Amino acid sequence: MTVHRHIDDELLVLQRMLFEMADLVDEQMANAIDALLRRDLELAERVRARDDEVDAYELKIDRQCERILALHHPVAAELRMIITAVKVNTDLERIGDHCKNLAKHTPYVVQAPEALAQTRIEEMADASRAMLRQVQEAFLKRDRLLARQVLAEDLQIDRLHRENFEQLVRFGRQHPEHLEAVAHLITASKALERISDHAKNIAESVVFLIEGVDIRHRKLREPQAQEGERPL
Template sequence: MPSRLAREIAELRSRLLDMATIVAEQFTDAVEALLDHDMDKAERVVARDKEVDALELEVDERCERILARHQPVAIDLRTLLTAEKINTDLERIGDHCRNLARNTKHVTEAPGVLEILKLRGMTRTARRMLDEAKQAFLDQDAELARSIPDLDDDVDRLHHENFQALVSYIQENPEHAEVAAHLITASKAVERISDHSTNIAKGVVFLIEGVDIRHASVQEEKSIGDGRLGP
């Protein structure tokens, strides 16, 4: 029979997976609302953010209880540390989905502007990153987790292209400058969602291997300074 600590950690992981499922649904709905000018769906995304916030508080409380009761070490401690970071990233993704949905009402004033953007391809890649980060956490798959940050470069490139396209659009259509500004915000929200998915993936690597792959160049410089790397 699993120990009490094992059961509590399993429950914690389950709540994180629930949270990941909700924010993924929010993301899809927010993008569809924006592209289809669907205000009802946009409002549902905004309202659902409270559900994500409640789960964030629940996960925090579970982590605190486990730390207080069991004082875990090794892999169990890494699980808690990773859970807290993933919890924060998922909550931030929920916030960006809410903000993405809120831009829907502004786009209806100039619907044609969406045709110059690459939001669909950008959001497909960002959603893939989120789905794969969740799967890597579920399966404890470090190889999958390590592949996810590479996709972030594609999202960053598309966001830059969207930004440049919207700057040109504003110059040619100054009467719709406010709409374009909201779409720059929307594109940035998708880019930030991919950043948080990258953070989750790196957290999974830390959980499984005990290796922190954030800011790899900084880690390498530190290792050289400490004399741990040869020429």
């Protein structure tokens, strides 16, 4: 006979909150990208207005983690789930912040669409959002292989950001009248690069949740592994 445990219910509530927040952040990202690429000021304003919803989810998830720790005694996989939730919660909130910042850059791009045409921001945005959706799937399905695949895809985003930066600097030198738009586009490109970094962080958290092994900063952790480090 299976024994019903209240902590299992609490962890399911926590997981549901994370998925809801991830869906909201994904929607925010899609709208922020569309607003920037289509130079849609109304959509950009809606993205900025909904950032409070993302922040509210962050607080709800933190409170749920605190509740579980206060009322129960999580061990092993349960404790890993709470640790993972805290980390993923932070990364999702920061992605939400970057989406809001992308929306803030939209009015400046409206004034210089030719500057946007010099970049590969659309390709970069598609790749960044694909990473975010893949890591959501990896979390939902507890798929460590998909999570590790996301880690490798971050390199492509870094390369595209470097290309955007170099191309925009060249364009700015040739068209000094558009330097303000160039500056905002460089910052927008950096925001997309940071979003991919946070997706990578979430992928690392998913690996930790499944395998009980912290794969961050691998080089710094090698001496510990040699001393016989054990997973949680």
